Amino acid sequence: MSLPFDLFTPLLLAALGALLSERAGILNIALEGQMLGGAFTAILVQQLTGNLALTALAVVSFGAATSLLLAWGTLKLKADPFIAALGLNLLIPAVIGWVSFSLFGNQGVIRLNEAFSPQLGGVKLTFVAALALAVVVHGVLFHTSWGLQLRASGTSEDLVASRGLNSNRLKTTALVLSGVLGALGGAVLSLNLGAWVQGISAGKGWIALVALYLGLRRPLPLMAACLLLAWTQQASGFLQGLPELPQGLLLGLPSLVTVVVFVITSATQRGRQRKSAKPISR
Amino acid sequence: MNPQAKRPNPLIGFASTAIALAVALGTTVVLLLLFGSDPAHALTSFFGGPFSSSLAWGNTLNQTSLLILTGLAASVAFGSGSFNLGGEGQIYLGGLGALAAALVLPPGWGIVGLGLALCAGVLAGGVWGGLSGALKARWEADELITTFLLSAAIIPVVDSLITSPLFASAGSYLITSRKIPHEFWLAGLLPPSNLHAGALLVLPLVVVLGVLISSTPWGYRLRLLGRSRAFAHYTGISLARYSLLPLGLSGGLHGLAGALGVLGTQHALVQGFSSGWGWNGIAVALIARTNPWAVVPAALLFTFLDQAARTVVLQGQFPFQLSALFQAAILFFITAQLVPVARRKLRGKP
Numbered sequence: 001m002s003l004p005f006d007l008f009t010p011l012l013l014a015a016l017g018a019l020l021s022e023r024a025g026i027l028n029i030a031l032e033g034q035m036l037g038g039a040f041t042a043i044l045v046q047q048l049t050g051n052l053a054l055t056a057l058a059v060v061s062f063g064a065a066t067s068l069l070l071a072w073g074t075l076k077l078k079a080d081p082f083i084a085a086l087g088l089n090l091l092i093p094a095v096i097g098w099v100s101f102s103l104f105g106n107q108g109v110i111r112l113n114e115a116f117s118p119q120l121g122g123v124k125l126t127f128v129a130a131l132a133l134a135v136v137v138h139g140v141l142f143h144t145s146w147g148l149q150l151r152a153s154g155t156s157e158d159l160v161a162s163r164g165l166n167s168n169r170l171k172t173t174a175l176v177l178s179g180v181l182g183a184l185g186g187a188v189l190s191l192n193l194g195a196w197v198q199g200i201s202a203g204k205g206w207i208a209l210v211a212l213y214l215g216l217r218r219p220l221p222l223m224a225a226c227l228l229l230a231w232t233q234q235a236s237g238f239l240q241g242l243p244e245l246p247q248g249l250l251l252g253l254p255s256l257v258t259v260v261v262f263v264i265t266s267a268t269q270r271g272r273q274r275k276s277a278k279p280i281s282r
Numbered sequence: 283m284n285p286q287a288k289r290p291n292p293l294i295g296f297a298s299t300a301i302a303l304a305v306a307l308g309t310t311v312v313l314l315l316l317f318g319s320d321p322a323h324a325l326t327s328f329f330g331g332p333f334s335s336s337l338a339w340g341n342t343l344n345q346t347s348l349l350i351l352t353g354l355a356a357s358v359a360f361g362s363g364s365f366n367l368g369g370e371g372q373i374y375l376g377g378l379g380a381l382a383a384a385l386v387l388p389p390g391w392g393i394v395g396l397g398l399a400l401c402a403g404v405l406a407g408g409v410w411g412g413l414s415g416a417l418k419a420r421w422e423a424d425e426l427i428t429t430f431l432l433s434a435a436i437i438p439v440v441d442s443l444i445t446s447p448l449f450a451s452a453g454s455y456l457i458t459s460r461k462i463p464h465e466f467w468l469a470g471l472l473p474p475s476n477l478h479a480g481a482l483l484v485l486p487l488v489v490v491l492g493v494l495i496s497s498t499p500w501g502y503r504l505r506l507l508g509r510s511r512a513f514a515h516y517t518g519i520s521l522a523r524y525s526l527l528p529l530g531l532s533g534g535l536h537g538l539a540g541a542l543g544v545l546g547t548q549h550a551l552v553q554g555f556s557s558g559w560g561w562n563g564i565a566v567a568l569i570a571r572t573n574p575w576a577v578v579p580a581a582l583l584f585t586f587l588d589q590a591a592r593t594v595v596l597q598g599q600f601p602f603q604l605s606a607l608f609q610a611a612i613l614f615f616i617t618a619q620l621v622p623v624a625r626r627k628l629r630g631k632p
Contacts, residue, residue: 077618082365082426083568087613090561094606203434209427251438259417259431267421 005127006192008230010035010185010201012130014208015226016137017181019219022212023141024174025154025167029085030070031182032205033092037062038183039190039200040096043110044103046191052116055187063183064176066092071172089205100196108198115194126188131223133181138219150174182208203255207233210258214265232257295571301620303569306611307587310604314594329590340475342589344547347481348539349581352563354491354574355535359411361495361572362504362528363511365426368414369536369560371433372407374440376537377544379406381449381551384462384544396466396545400480403541404534410436411533412526419522425529433560444551457553468546478546483538485578492574504528508572536560558609562588565609568616584612 014031021028028034038059045051045058066088073084104110118125141147152160153170160167182205189204190196211229215222236253314325352369359366366372380403387395414432417423441457443449449459468478495501506514507524515521540556548555566584570576591605 073614073618077615077620079615079618083564083617084614086367086561086564087610087615090606090613091610094610097606203431206427206430206434210431213424249439249442251442252435255431255435259428259435262427262431263417263421263423266417266423 004227004230004234005124006189007204007233008226009124009126009130010189011204011208011211011230012134012223012226013185013188014182014205015211015215015222016130016134016219017178017185018208018212019215019217019222020137020141020150020174020181021178022217023154024150024171025157026074026081026171026175027209028067028070028175028178028182029082029209030066030088030205031178031208032201032203033085033089034063034066034179034182035186035189035201035205036096036199037066037092038186040100040186040196041183042187043112043190043196044099046112046116047110055191059183059187060180063180066183067175067179068172070179071175075168075171110196112191112194116191124192126192130188134219134223141219207254207258210262210265213269214261216269229258229261232261298618298620299569299571299616302612302615302618303583305615305620306608309611310587310591310608313607314604337475338589340471340477342585344476344478344481345589346581346585347484348542348559349562349566349585350484350488350577351535351539351542352559353566353570353577353581353584354488354563355532355539356560356563356567357570357572357574357577358491358495358504358535359528359532360567361508361574362524363507363509363514364415364418364525364528364532366411366414366429366529366532367426367564368411368429368433368533369563370557371436371560372410372533372536373540373543373556373559375410375436376403376407376540377551377556378440378443378540379403379537380541380544381459381462384466385449385460387466389463389465392465396468399462399466399545400538400541403544404537407537407540408530408534411536412530414533415526415529418525418529425525429529440551441553444553449551458548459551461550462545466545467549468542476547478542480542480546483542488574488578495574536563539563558606561609561613565612565616569612 014035017031017034018028041059041062042055045055049055070081070085070088073079073087074081100106100110120128141151149160149165150170150173153165153167153174157167160170185204185208186201190200193200207229208226211222211225214229215225233254236250236257239250239253311325352373355369355372356366380399383399383402384395387398389395391398410432411429414423414425414428417428418425444459445457468480471477471479471481495504503514503519503524504527506517507519507521507528511521514524539559543556543559544551562584566577566580569580569584587608588605591608595604
């Protein structure tokens, strides 16, 4: 079976985003919406301007802006990070539908004239870049003082405060980086296809969260986790091509396999997941 | 935890909720004024639409009854410290359970068969919600993730079962299953609206759940868990049992909503018939601050605003799903502590 580059690269980017946010103590649940938004922004700006640099800039700005909104809601207004992020996950597709309908008269598919998948010696450039980024994230998280501060913000906020550091600023930075990575993941997905398709992210923002725990919350094992999850997606895509199998079951298969993988991960590393949610009722 | 945290003041909670609703509504109205094709008319139909006729009234009440159920479902889970993000799938599966029972049972069974079909819906949703609870109880798998993914896994399965020879109907322009026999229809209450006898089940259910949660030891344990899992654990409450229970109950309530949709409104399983009910239920539960009694007014309010938004969109006065935007704004602001923030602003402190 060939390597599932097209599924792996966006997933790894989003999972690295999940990792940064989780380590800073504010897991980014809005990644799914940000991937969708990144995918749409990329096609939209590429279609309107034809300039890849502008497209990249727009995608990065989109990811940063939505993350800043989330940071404002959760850190400034003290909203529950999970619930506020769910709000974003509903908001983004609604706005996409609106923009798409106003500009193109449909909410379904927007096709570019060409797909973008630059190659470097037969290997996709985005794939190499994502791998390099994972190494960079590892280096920054575990071998710089900023990385140490970021991790401390996730584990012992009081310590961070006692050192005169601003935990909220660390969290905001982590959220922004996370949103940018998620949006870039989405952009890779849609530019590689050369089109925007409704629901193009197909739950990858959520699967990235599973990859985070499967990858032991460290960048290097995270790559292996993403590879495994990308493979299961590819396998179920392949099985869908076989007419003798029940289609519905197969469409549900990636999610189901992800659950199984997640349960196994949880069972083998108990007590290392998300800190139990804060009470919502007050 | 902030050691100086004071006892929560219920008044502040209520005011926070009111501000959040006002902000969400304000955002929606401003968008309507900015982008609507005929702002004055749009506003009239926004606020008048849900009450414009007995048809509209009946539909509003029917939708409210369903939303009370999904709101209760989310409240039960949230209030006991579990996240249930799988409402969409649990509702859909509940609809499938009710459909399967109604098609299999002999029509002669009448009301008994109807009851069994409702139970089948509750059971189907409950099993799917309870599964996440069991995974949490046995292997500490975070229910925030498993409820969502299990729901995402089951929706395409239900979609494809509708069109399979088992349930498919011939010659319909909608993607839908066969109609269930008339004997198993929940009687209409306010024709031609959608309101049906199943809606009468909902208020007694609120009372039962409300009493269970607010005045039994069992409900007390659930509320304790909602406040702090660690503390509940120290008092000797079995975390495993109380992971399974709220999620199973939450799933069962979602399943009932799906069953009512099939037996009362559609009389068949139409593809995507319950889309959005689960997320709306979460919004309602948060407006009600997970209090089962407060779910009723919260659901009424939410339905009114949701129907209002739909009316405006249907009449072509707004170009996209205004209700989704309103829903998003509610979720974004509803848990925010807006009162302390507003108070600090007023005093001019940072």
